[in-house]
Amino acid sequence: MKRLLAAAVTAAALIPAVPAQAAVDPVTALKRQFAPGHGVTISETARIESKRSRDDEVTRMAGSVEFGASGPVAADVVFRTVGEDDSRQRWISVGGKVYVQAADLADDLPFGRTWVLMEHLKGSVITSAQPVDVLRPTTVKTLLAHAGSLRDGLRQGALTPAQARGTGAYEAFSFRLGLNSQALPDRVVTGQNGTPGSRSTVETRLSGWGARVSVKAPPVDEVITYKDLVAEKRARAERLSQAIPDGSTSSLGLFD
Template sequence: MKRIIAGLALASAAALVTAAPAQAAPVDPAKALKKQYVAGHGVRFAETSRTSVDGKSTGTAKSSGVLEFGKSGIVASDVRNRTAGKNADMFASLMPTRMITVGKHVYAQGGIYSDGLPEGKKWVRYPDTGMRMSNSSQLLDVFEPKVLKILVSHAKSTKGGVYRGSVTVKELGKIYDQPVDKKVAKIKVSYLLALNSAGLVTRVVSDWTLDFGVLGESRSTTETRFTGWGAKVKVKAPPADDVIDVADLTDGSAVPQDIPDGSLNSLGGVK
């Protein structure tokens, strides 16, 4: 009888092990991203950045466009920008209404970038400085595998493919290989990272606050959404006849000599 009971127990245990659902392996967003790097394909994005001082809105900047991939990452982009709110004019003076990055150049158009151009010229061409998303306000570059890794590993909450946590500007500086001024190094960037079932980013949100003392607390929140992973994308440069190099503009031109690079030190206006 004891042998029968023991045999039944073993059989039951075996059945339970067999019936238990297999645990899916953790999704690796860096590996999922790498698989998307196919020439002629890409992804669409839409981004909204909101700023406030002491809780009062100071402006909103919105961007949308397409990113084209090569075998090792983003090789081109076509992005449109617009601003609204109290400081819309100030933001507009720094941000082209449209930017195309392709080959070794960045092409800017609109606002101050179109003021006083020679007749027939509609675009200003700059050397490409490696801006992945053409003047994005998003501090968290999810096309950098090290960033994805730290967002997953630092998450305090992981539920339904959504990771929430925080990372310091100093930590981001190390990843981006950017020197960070001590005035902004300790800023904590709270984040939300959402992945789909394939491990691809569908949404990333960054939120940070800088205390200027008597000038108040400045807060910035940027939300970037990605759709259409793997879609066919082909970014083309503007017609050559419509373009002028920034170096060929006269000294009296109001067109900026550089496009803001979105460095980490720009958070608090630190130079």
């Protein structure tokens, strides 16, 4: 038995050591995900808290983001707001265009139209309520450059207004960033101070990296442009105002 153990130890000593793999750079790992027809699942909770609890608001979002060769090119996400005014909005960004479907617009839409094309958002990809675009490699690089370690593998830090503008945000914010085993973002939490006594926090979760994603535009015959929608509302107001002696439309509530 002793000779057998000695032989095993000798044999183990002769096996060449396998070099440890270098740590994956998160920025490089993110860029490698940018393959047409693939994407990521995204979910989010945004909270606005203020001195008056009745002004508190919670918005939850869930959906999918589709990548192209250099980043997000399309998204299909649903936002649900719970608070003083509950609402649900679905946003589809594809082909350089942005479409929205919302219950509070339904009464203004012509028969058969269920989507509004937001021409002023041309080229945008609506993916999140975060103040920063966590799917942009330069943003991840900036966050990591200003982050320290925190428990459970999270990094945390804060950016000044000048640093924040470099990530696409407009104001200073604090953050926590989590990376999965492939060095890809799986959790991002940001916090910002708003009006006196209010603060907003947004927590984003990312999963299903590399899954097949294909975002389609709404059927053309179900879409009206925002410009045409406004024109439709004005025309309707003018028709209704003909029956009002002073021509007032304020009491109709059409432009509240």
